[in-house]
Amino acid sequence: MKKVAILQSNYIPWKGYFDLIASVDEFILYDDMQYTRRDWRNRNQIKTPQGLQWLTVPVKVKGKYHQKIRETEIDGTDWAQEHWKSLAQNYRRAPHFEAIADWLEPVYLDPDNHLSQLNRRLIEAICGYLGIRTTLHNSWDYELVEGKTERLASLCKQAQGQEYVSGPSAKDYIDEQVFEDLGIRVTWFEYAGYAEYPQLWGPFSHHVTILDLLFNCGRDAHRYMRYVKA
Structure with a gap:
């Protein structure tokens, strides 16, 4: 039974995002959705001695009220050096900083023009390190139909999925009957119950970037995730 998940791209997402990718056979980056400000698309959090800190990729939004995520352009290139400097300053004492920096720093120093491209490249790099072999596609690789649930169900059907795995927040708007009519089972991914791991800087927080x-x-990151294997 082929499992499919469909979700907007995020900037250096938290570990639960990668567990969702690892739990399915195909993961579709749903960047045909409208870009939303002050969201996870272009920002995430790291830990610092002063508490949680946002790393935000600047994007061009002036006058672009209805642009899609895939259309959203990154504003400049200085942010890349700044983000890497923040990561290095706050994690250089971490046991595995050097090993991760070997493959991650070059990704940062070769920034993209569009947010979707950047997010996908970082997601692919992290999946590669974690050994996640899930197939990644963009939503525009498929035909897009009208209707919120109808579009998701159609994407899953086109990907030849028999099971659609969704995050729990979508329960508020997904009509499961639309999937059932196409012979697709809907299951809900559960993010709760993660174990804590050795973490720098104060009280533990699960809701930071997977970095x-x-x-x-x-x-050993897989030991603190549910679907990523050694």
């Missing part, structure tokens, strides 16, 4: 886990745990 925090990688810098602190390296190849």
